Amino acid sequence: MVWLMVATLSAQNPPEAPLPAHIGPYLQHPAADAMSVCLVSQTAKTVSIQVRPTNAQDKAPAPVTAEALAIPGTPWTRWAARLQGLPAGGLCAYQVIVDGNAGPWQEFRTLNPAAPELRFAVFNDVHDQLATLDRVLAHVPAESFEFSVLLGDCWNDPQTKNQADRVFRTLDGFVRRLDAARKPLLYVRGNHDLRGPFAPQLARLFVAPRLRADAPLGEQDVTLAFAAGPAFLLFADTGEDFEKKKEVFNVLRERQTPWLRSELASPAAQGRWRLFLSHIPLFNDNIWNSEHARKAWTDVLAEGKVDAAFAGHDHGWKLLPKNQPLTVRFKSSPADSQFSDGTVTSTPPFPVLIGGGPKPAGKEQGTAMLFKVTAKDCSVRLVGAETGALLTQLELTR
Numbered sequence: 001m002v003w004l005m006v007a008t009l010s011a012q013n014p015p016e017a018p019l020p021a022h023i024g025p026y027l028q029h030p031a032a033d034a035m036s037v038c039l040v041s042q043t044a045k046t047v048s049i050q051v052r053p054t055n056a057q058d059k060a061p062a063p064v065t066a067e068a069l070a071i072p073g074t075p076w077t078r079w080a081a082r083l084q085g086l087p088a089g090g091l092c093a094y095q096v097i098v099d100g101n102a103g104p105w106q107e108f109r110t111l112n113p114a115a116p117e118l119r120f121a122v123f124n125d126v127h128d129q130l131a132t133l134d135r136v137l138a139h140v141p142a143e144s145f146e147f148s149v150l151l152g153d154c155w156n157d158p159q160t161k162n163q164a165d166r167v168f169r170t171l172d173g174f175v176r177r178l179d180a181a182r183k184p185l186l187y188v189r190g191n192h193d194l195r196g197p198f199a200p201q202l203a204r205l206f207v208a209p210r211l212r213a214d215a216p217l218g219e220q221d222v223t224l225a226f227a228a229g230p231a232f233l234l235f236a237d238t239g240e241d242f243e244k245k246k247e248v249f250n251v252l253r254e255r256q257t258p259w260l261r262s263e264l265a266s267p268a269a270q271g272r273w274r275l276f277l278s279h280i281p282l283f284n285d286n287i288w289n290s291e292h293a294r295k296a297w298t299d300v301l302a303e304g305k306v307d308a309a310f311a312g313h314d315h316g317w318k319l320l321p322k323n324q325p326l327t328v329r330f331k332s333s334p335a336d337s338q339f340s341d342g343t344v345t346s347t348p349p350f351p352v353l354i355g356g357g358p359k360p361a362g363k364e365q366g367t368a369m370l371f372k373v374t375a376k377d378c379s380v381r382l383v384g385a386e387t388g389a390l391l392t393q394l395e396l397t398r
């Protein structure tokens with residue numbers, strides 16, 4: 001009887017394998033002429049990155065020394081090195097040297113603003129459920145993305161328990177599954193990345209142009225904007241949902257308004273598809289939208305001629321057409337820091353595609369957004385975890 005109980009328990013909760021000594025390498029903050037290489041390690045004392053010269057006859061450059069950033073409350077240190085002076089769209093080979101031991105050669109491509117086509121993939125609301133991601137990825141060919149985007153709530157209320165081991169398991173899961181040693185792994189914050197006692201440390205796993213990982217949660221700037229092929233991408237930070245901690249997150253959102261305006265007016269945005277990504281949608285047909293972000297940003301996004309917006313948060317996938325009014329009935333809820341009772345109508349000036357998650361099947365099935373952008377077409381296929389079916393498709397042409 002005792003044996004049977006033990007057997008049943010262990011079948012339900014198979015012990016997890018110990019975490020590896022190192023997670024990565026993984027690529028961050030891609031640019032046309034630069035790339036950051038990260039390694040998260042429990043043991044490394046020194047880390048450097050060796051780049052292979054483009055011409056085999058050239059002398060190898062000196063290895064780039066990675067800088068260490070301790071991750072408090074854990075045995076982990078994040079090492080990061082910025083590789084600079086790389087050719088746009090060029091293939092770059094590198095190896096990570098840990099304590100004098102060189103790892104395997106890996107290859108990546110820098111961003112290429114002149115490329116005729118861009119393919120990338122967006123995953124949202126994984127909530128630490130790597131089995132759901134596995135199920136989605138079974139239907140996503142490796143060649144269908146040059147980089148991947150984690151569009152928020154990919155961790156679930158990050159905990160400090162057991163030295164935050166769940167956080168690192170999930171990171172390891174994303175790095176391996178999304179081939180992040182060869183394809184940049186971009187991070188957009190969701191409201192559940194902002195909750196839990198480890199949330200302020202999560203930024204230490206990532207590199208972004210204005211990100212100071214030791215800043216308070218509301219001042220960590222993970223936003224990104226860049227041109228890649230015929231697309232110009234904006235990754236905004238919607239912060240918490242509803243009116244939670246508005247003294248922090250209203251400020252965080254309002255700080256992005258002039259940034260969005262200047263990015264959309266920049267030379268890099270001209271002549272490209274302008275795609276706006278955020279965890280919480282600005283527009284939705286239910287309460288899962290950010291009223292404050294909508295009020296703060298819609299005019300700027302419309303004047304900046306954003307072509308389409310992409311989000312998660314809802315947990316139910318959908319495609320909302322542009323210029324169609326959405327009426328939502330709110331009920332006040334102190335627990336959710338929600339506004340008063342009432343009806344709010346809003347009209348998106350661009351189509352809005354919302355991905356699902358975090359379940360492997362059913363109404364909350366996980367999804368992948370597969371982007372294929374050319375000068376003439378912007379096509380986004382939404383593939384579902386349950387069967388790999390094409391759930392919906394956004395097709396823009398010009």
Ligand SMILES: [Fe+2]
Nearest residue numbers: 125153192313
């Ligand atoms: Fe979520």
Ligand SMILES: [Fe+2]
Nearest residue numbers: 153190191313
């Ligand atoms: Fe969310």
